[in-house]
Amino acid sequence: MKRIWFNRWFSVAYHYMNMIRNNPYGERFELYGTHPNIQHMSLQACDHAETEPVLEGFEYVEFCLSFCKRHRIDVFIPRLKMLEIAKYVDLFDQIGTKVMLCRDTELMENLMEKDLFYESVRGKQIVEIPEYYVVNTAVAFKEAYESLTSKGLKVCFKPTNAEGGMGFRIIVEEQNRLEELYGWVNLNITFEQAYEAFSSQETFEDIMVMELLxxxxxxxxxxxxxxxxxxxxxxxxxxxxxxxxxxxxxxxxxxxxxxxxxxxxxxxxxxxxxxxxxxxxxxxxxxxxxxxxxxxxxxxxxxxxxxxxxxxxxxxxxxxxxxxxxxSYVEQPIVLMTSEAAQPELEKSI
The missing domain is CATH 3.30.470.20 (ATP-grasp fold, B domain)
Incomplete structure (x- = not known):
């Protein structure tokens, strides 16, 4: 029976573990998962779950190597620290653990920084890339915004290294703040609001100011x-x-x-x-x-x-x-644990 480990993942890893377990060939796997929060949803599909330490750099890679050795992991499916793990993937080879990731560390670095990857794609006739600028000062942000709007484009921005929708905002001409207080939370921000926030620091982490698709x-x-x-x-x-x-x-x-x-x-x-x-x-x-x-x-x-x-x-x-x-999808309740006080009542209900 092969042993598979998911390190710190999103909640949807719950589904992916079950898909591996419920495969069409009836092949058996033993599933391991770790997360700093032992009650995290991703761990509820595991056969074995452990609390994951919060570490950086090679210390985290050492934790991963130790975990794989200790549990004789056959396949490691990382989400957290993928680039760091890719840099030392040979060490996993040496202990017999296969890692599900891209070994090309230069490509991985480009994929993590969206502007670097955009430039690697440019001119290769693969797909069009949006018009964009990378900025880290309020002055550069203003110049990028004005350049894009002068071409008739609507504008948005996001960090160059954000995952998912983190930090994504759409620049709108005006907002009705009172209406928004009574409505759904949205991603809209005016240029003036964004410029004021960016002006609060001399420099900030790189963002991509780009055409809104x-x-x-x-x-x-x-x-x-x-x-x-x-x-x-x-x-x-x-x-x-x-x-x-x-x-x-x-x-x-x-x-x-x-x-x-x-x-x-x-x-x-x-x-x-x-x-x-x-x-x-x-x-x-x-x-x-x-x-x-x-x-x-x-x-x-x-x-x-x-x-x-x-x-x-x-x-x-x-x-x-x-x-x-x-x-589509719907929420489904799942019992994570039952207290000792509730156990007798649970047994009666059964």
Whole structure:
């Protein structure tokens, strides 16, 4: 029985562990998980869970190596500190643990810093990139904003190294603050508000000031072999509310093939694009399982399990994805633990 470890992950790792466990071949796995919060949702699907220490740099890599040795881990699926782990992946090879990540550390560094990756894509005829500027002063922010708006573009900004939607804001001409107090929390901010905040410091961490893409947004979940050969690419369109559409979009499949041919990212990754005026433009690439991958797997392609098989070097037939599926999700209550006081009542109810 193979042992698989997820280090500190998002809550959706709960789904990915269960997908590996409930694979179509009935293959058995032993699942390990760690997180600083032992009650974190991602750990509820584990066979074994431990509290993860908060460490930086090589100290964290040493913790990972020790964990893999102690539990004889066969496959390590990291999310936290992927770049640091990639730098020392040979040490995991030496102890017999296979790691599900991209070993190309230069590429990983570019993927972590969105502006670096944009520049690596520019001119390669893979996909269009949005117009943008990288700034770290209020003066440069003002100049970038004025340059973009002079071209008739709406503007947004986000940190160059943010994960997901962290730090993303849309610049609007005006706000009705009272209306917003009574409405939903949103990402809007006026130029004046942003400029005032940025002016509070002489310099700040790099942000990308860029054109706002207003069309359909897609996540393309990709499955690849160990050498980066694309095996499946499934576009998932974000709709209103919690709706998603698994859609056959030849243009996006071709973009996925071009990315795979150029960058050879192994195992699992996610390409995010958004349309503007009918043109798909790159948002980012995540070299890991995406937050919405469990929706994509409704296509009939169990990507977490197939990626594990790829890491282990074991061939498995890749099913043809079923597209044209509209999907959503709902919350489901899960009991994390039962106090001793409640135990007798629980036994009576049974």
């Amino acid at each position: 207003e069309g359909n947004e897609y996540s393309i979940d990709c499955l690849a072999s160990a050498d980066g050969e694309l095996q499946a690419a499934i576009p998932r369109r974000k709709e209103a509310g919690r709706l998603y559409l698994l859609e056959d979009v030849p243009e996006l499949l071709e973009i996925s093939r071009r990315f795979a041919a150029e960058y050879r990212i192994p195992y699992v990754y996610n390409i995010q694009v958004k349309y503007n005026n009918g043109i798909p433009k790159l948002l980012e690439i995540n070299p890991r399982m995406s937050g919405g991958l469990y929706i994509t797997c409704l296509s009939g392609v169990n990507i977490p399990y197939l990626a594990v098989k790829a890491v282990l070097g074991e061939a498995v037939a890749i099913p043809v994805p079923q597209l044209g599926i509209t999907a």
